[in-house]
Structures are given as C-alpha cells and as structure tokens.
Amino acid sequence: MDLAFSGWSGILILVVYGLIMLGVGIFTYLRNKNIHNSLDEYYLGGRGLGVMVLFFTFFATQYSGNTVVGYPPSAYRQGFEYLVSVPFFIMIIMGYLLFAPRLYKMGKKYKLVTPAQWFEKRYKSKAITILASLLMLYGLGNYLLEQLVAIGQGVSGLTGGTIPYQIGVIFFVAIMIIYGWLGGMRSVAYTDTIQGIALLVGVFMLLIGSIIYFGGLPTSADYMQAYSPEKLGIPDGPGVRNWLSLLVMIGIGAAVYPHAIQRIFSAKSEKTLKRSFSRMAWMPFLTAGVVFVIGIIGISAFPGLSTGESEQLVGKMASAIASQHIIFYWSMILLFGGVIAAIVSTADSILLTFSSIISNDLYGGYINPNASQHKKLLVGKLVGVVVVGILILVAWFPPGTLYEIFVLKFELLIQISPGLILGLYWNWLRRTAVFAGMLAGTLVASFMTLFGASLLGIPSGLWGLLLNTMICIVGSMVMNASAVEEDEAKQVIGM
Amino acid sequence: MSQPKKEPIKNGKIWVVFGVLIALITPWYFPESFGEMLVYGVPLWAIFIIAASLLLSAFLSYVIKYHWMLEEEEEEHEQEGVN
Numbered sequence: 001m002d003l004a005f006s007g008w009s010g011i012l013i014l015v016v017y018g019l020i021m022l023g024v025g026i027f028t029y030l031r032n033k034n035i036h037n038s039l040d041e042y043y044l045g046g047r048g049l050g051v052m053v054l055f056f057t058f059f060a061t062q063y064s065g066n067t068v069v070g071y072p073p074s075a076y077r078q079g080f081e082y083l084v085s086v087p088f089f090i091m092i093i094m095g096y097l098l099f100a101p102r103l104y105k106m107g108k109k110y111k112l113v114t115p116a117q118w119f120e121k122r123y124k125s126k127a128i129t130i131l132a133s134l135l136m137l138y139g140l141g142n143y144l145l146e147q148l149v150a151i152g153q154g155v156s157g158l159t160g161g162t163i164p165y166q167i168g169v170i171f172f173v174a175i176m177i178i179y180g181w182l183g184g185m186r187s188v189a190y191t192d193t194i195q196g197i198a199l200l201v202g203v204f205m206l207l208i209g210s211i212i213y214f215g216g217l218p219t220s221a222d223y224m225q226a227y228s229p230e231k232l233g234i235p236d237g238p239g240v241r242n243w244l245s246l247l248v249m250i251g252i253g254a255a256v257y258p259h260a261i262q263r264i265f266s267a268k269s270e271k272t273l274k275r276s277f278s279r280m281a282w283m284p285f286l287t288a289g290v291v292f293v294i295g296i297i298g299i300s301a302f303p304g305l306s307t308g309e310s311e312q313l314v315g316k317m318a319s320a321i322a323s324q325h326i327i328f329y330w331s332m333i334l335l336f337g338g339v340i341a342a343i344v345s346t347a348d349s350i351l352l353t354f355s356s357i358i359s360n361d362l363y364g365g366y367i368n369p370n371a372s373q374h375k376k377l378l379v380g381k382l383v384g385v386v387v388v389g390i391l392i393l394v395a396w397f398p399p400g401t402l403y404e405i406f407v408l409k410f411e412l413l414i415q416i417s418p419g420l421i422l423g424l425y426w427n428w429l430r431r432t433a434v435f436a437g438m439l440a441g442t443l444v445a446s447f448m449t450l451f452g453a454s455l456l457g458i459p460s461g462l463w464g465l466l467l468n469t470m471i472c473i474v475g476s477m478v479m480n481a482s483a484v485e486e487d488e489a490k491q492v493i494g495m
Numbered sequence: 496m497s498q499p500k501k502e503p504i505k506n507g508k509i510w511v512v513f514g515v516l517i518a519l520i521t522p523w524y525f526p527e528s529f530g531e532m533l534v535y536g537v538p539l540w541a542i543f544i545i546a547a548s549l550l551l552s553a554f555l556s557y558v559i560k561y562h563w564m565l566e567e568e569e570e571e572h573e574q575e576g577v578n
Contacts, residue, residue: 217536233530270566
C-alpha cells in the first residue's frame with residue numbers, strides 16, 4: 001500500500017482509532033465486572049448478542065483487510081473471472097444452513113463455549129477432541145500470523161513509513177489485547193461493529209471516487225476490448241473447474257471457521273441468528289462486489305502493472321483519488337483506517353477463539369479440570385498473549401524455508417467439518433471412523449500442499465476432505481458392532 | 496397455534512433448488528458470444544451470474560425465514576414468561 005502523502009494525518013487517524021477501541025474495552029469492562037469469572041460471559045458475551053451486533057461481528061470477522069486490499073489486484077489480473085468472489089461469499093451462508101440450526105440448539109442445550117466441546121460431547125473421545133483442537137489452534141494461529149503481518153504493512157503503508165512496520169504491529173496488538181482482555185466477546189463484537197462501519201464507508205467512497213475520476217466500468221471495458229479481451233471472456237474449462245472448487249471449498253471451509261462457529265453460540269436467540277444470517281446473505285454484493293468493481297476500474301486507470309506492482313493497486317487508486325478533493329483525501333485516510341480496523345477485527349476474533357480452546361478444551365478439559373472458571377480464563381488469556389508474542393517474533397524474522405508450513409490453514413481447518421456436521425445428524429457415525437478420517441484427511445492435505453502435488457486442479461484441502469468424509473461414512477457403515485455408541489449418540493443429538 | 500419444527504437440512508426440495516442455483520452461478524453454460532456483448536461495460540455472462548447470485552441470496556433469505564424453526568417458539572414463550 002503506497003499512500004505516502006498521508007504521513008501525519010494517517011498517524012492521527014490511527015491513534016484516534018486506537019483510543020476509541022480502548023474506550024470500548026474500558027466501557028464494556030465497567031459495565032460487566034463479573035465477566036472475568038465466567039467462560040460464558042467472557043467468550044460468548046453471556047450468549048446475549050442482538051441482531052445488529054451479531055451481524056456486524058459476523059461481517060467484520062468474515063471480511064478481513066485482505067478483502068479490500070487483496071481482492072482488487074486479483075480482479076485486476078484475472079478480469080471478470082474473479083467475479084467468483086461474490087457468489088463464494090454467499091455460499092458461506094448456504095454452508096451455515098448445513099449445520100447452524102442444529103448446532104445452535106446443541107450449543108444452548110449443552111452450554112457449549114467452543115467448537116471442540118461439541119466434539120467432546122458427541123464422541124466422548126479424547127483423541128478426537130485433542131486432534132480437532134490442535135487442527136483449529138494451528139489454523140487459527142496461522143490466520144493470526146497473517147493478520148499481524150497485514151497490520152504492520154498496512155500501518156507503515158498508510159503513514160508512508162512514518163510509523164515503521166514493527167511499531168505498527170506492537171501498537172495495535174497491544175490495544176487489541178487490552179480491549180479483548182477487558183471485555184472479552186462483548187468488546188470484540190462492539191469494536192467489530194465500529195470497524196465494520198468504517199470499512200463499509202471507506203470502500204464506498206473509494207468506489208464513488210473511482211467512478212468519478214477514472215470513468216467507471218464502461219471506460220474499463222473499452223480498454224479491455226482493445227488490449228486484453230480475455231479479461232471480459234467466459235472462463236474456459238479449467239477456469240470453470242477452479243470456479244466451482246472455490247464455491248465448494250469456501251462455502252464449507254469458511255462456515256466452519258472456529259471463530260465463526262463461536263458466534264453461533266453467542267446469539268441471543270434463534271430469531272436473532274436467523275436475521276443476522278439473512279442480512280449476511282446480501283452483504284457480498286456490497287463488499288466483495290464493490291471491491292471487484294474497483295479492481296476492474298483499475299485495469300484502465302493503471303494499465304500494464306506487473307503482478308508485484310498490481311498488489312499496490314488500492315494504494316495507487318486511493319492516492320490518485322485523494323489528491324483530487326479534500327473530501328476524498330479524508331475519506332481515503334478513513335478507508336485505510338478501516339482496512340487496519342478490518343484486519344484488527346479479524347485478528348481479535350481469532351485470538352479470542354484461540355484462548356477459549358486453550359481455557360476450555362485443553363487446560364480445563366485435560367490439564368486441570370477442577371480449576372475455577374477465573375483460573376481457566378486467566379490461563380487462556382496468558383497463553384493467548386504468549387502465542388501472539390511468538391507469532392510477532394515469527395512475523396519479524398519470517399523463516400523462509402518454513403514458508404510452506406504457514407500456507408496450510410484452510411486445508412487443515414476444513415478437516416474438522418465431517419465430524420462436526422455429520423455428527424449432528426447421524427447416530428451411526430463411529431468415533432473410530434471420525435478420528436481415522438480426520439487424521440487421514442489432514443495427512444493427505446498436508447502432504448499434497450507441502451510437496452506441491454496437484455490433481456485435476458482441485459485444491460489439496462478438498463481431496464483431504466473427500467477422503468475424510470468417505471472414511472467417516474464407509475467406516476461407520478462397516479463397523480456396526482457398537483449398539484452402545486449408537487445409543488449414546490441418540491441421546492446426545494436426539495431432538 | 497404452534498408451528499411444526501423445521502430445519503432446512505431435512506427438506507430435500509430445498510437442496511434441489513440450491514443445486515440448480517449453484518449450477519446457475521457457475522459459468523459453464525454460456526455461448527461464446529456472451530463474452531463479447533456488453534451492458535454498461537459488463538459482459539452479458541457476468542450479468543447472468545450476478546442475477547443468479549441475487550436469486551441465491553433471495554432464496555437463502557426465504558429458507559432462513561420460513562424453513563428454519565427449531566427453538567424460536569419456545570424462546571418466545573420463555574421470554575413471555577419472563578416479562
């Protein structure tokens with residue numbers, strides 16, 4: 001992001017933004033002082049989030065800074081083929097319909113705080129709960145690392161290097177940890193609301209500015225017709241396959257993100273959850289759609305950028321628009337504040353879920369089950385801070401040769417979905433089959449990704465998921481011996 | 496009057512419609528010429544994809560509202576009891 005002109009005004013916006021977030025943390029802390037003695041209160045906001053807050057926390061968690069900064073360059077390079085980014089966000093809501101209604105009911109019935117707890121309740125198997133927790137912790141840690149790097153780059157880009165990368169990371173991570181620590185899920189959800197609004201306003205101003213100063217879609221289409229007609233064309237065979245793979249993988253994968261699942265448990269009521277999802281079903285047009293159009297307009301506004309240069313597209317467009325008018329100058333600075341806000345809002349949700357799995361599933365479940373809720377919470381928070389510290393060190397000195405390992409996140413995260421979703425409905429599902437499937441899927445997805453193996457152009461995570469699901473289903477049908485297990489399952493998921 | 500409990504996953508018809516909509520939001524069925532015709536700078540095939548995506552969102556909203564009813568009534572009764 002290259003917005004060098006905005007040095008001190010950028011710093012001002014970031015400091016004001018940081019102070020507002022801190023204020024939200026202090027406010028929620030003062031209003032809910034008993035929050036630090038109950039996992040329910042701290043991690044799920046007392047299961048009382050209303051429609052608007054729940055909607056914005058889903059929204060800000062799902063759309064990270066990458067949607068705004070990273071998607072327009074993809075649209076710039078691929079043209080209309082990247083329109084897939086709109087329906088794939090809608091598919092996530094369809095993914096939720098596979099399990100959210102039942103999971104909300106189970107969450108309420110068994111007072112679940114984390115997704116891993118559902119595995120424990122359903123399968124009563126240490127092996128499954130620990131494997132699922134580790135997959136989630138790994139995926140979440142990876143995500144968090146990405147967000148930390150993005151915060152650093154965003155801050156130094158916005159202030160034209162006045163605030164160096166490292167200071168940016170430390171400043172925002174400190175603020176995020178403080179407000180998260182003070183108010184838990186409530187702080188995170190309220191700040192998500194402010195962050196979501198900042199992002200929406202900024203993105204729309206960028207769109208309006210792009211249309212006014214760069215001529216909008218018709219100008220861009222004229223340019224493409226003359227110089228790169230393939231960007232207007234219909235995707236070819238491999239393009240269509242890639243399109244469909246994305247729809248399926250993101251539809252299922254993003255819906256089972258542990259931090260998204262935790263929001264299902266946080267809903268005040270079924271009605272609230274339904275309304276939030278219903279609104280979310282329309283958001284892709286206002287977010288992914290708008291940033292897609294911005295990327296397409298960029299094709300004629302800044303023609304001929306190399307892949308590396310095109311990554312800076314949003315910064316270049318914002319700079320050009322900001323220099324046209326004072327209103328756009330400030331709205332572009334707000335946009336970049338909004339981008340940082342979006343990154344922080346994704347990071348804080350991940351951190352909260354990460355800590356909850358430590359507090360509840362690993363420490364509270366296996367290490368010290370008799371600990372008080374206060375102690376469990378404290379351990380989760382402290383481990384969270386330590387992990388963030390380690391991740392900052394990793395972000396500081398990126399280990400080049402280990403890079404491939406950090407690429408794995410989606411591939412591993414989605415391996416929890418057969419156990420999570422099938423287990424909600426199917427009494428016959430056997431715990432041995434679930435464990436074997438999860439392990440096999442994880443191994444296949446990891447090996448394929450690490451060794452760069454590819455088959456039919458379908459992502460390695462989906463191959464792992466396919467194998468995983470088959471082992472779950474076929475394995476359970478073959479092992480029909482345990483009537484006890486089936487009875488247990490009936491009791492847990494019986495309606 | 497109490498409404499029967501419903502959840503989307505148990506209704507096969509809903510998933511047939513979702514199947515059709517997924518087929519419609521994937522660009523496999525367009526003739527070559529749809530990439531050359533433009534409407535306000537947007538190729539015709541992309542207009543179809545956007546329209547199908549809008550249909551998917553609309554259908555999702557419909558399913559969420561009318562075919563998902565597990566706890567709502569009980570929760571409303573609970574609330575009435577509290578108030």
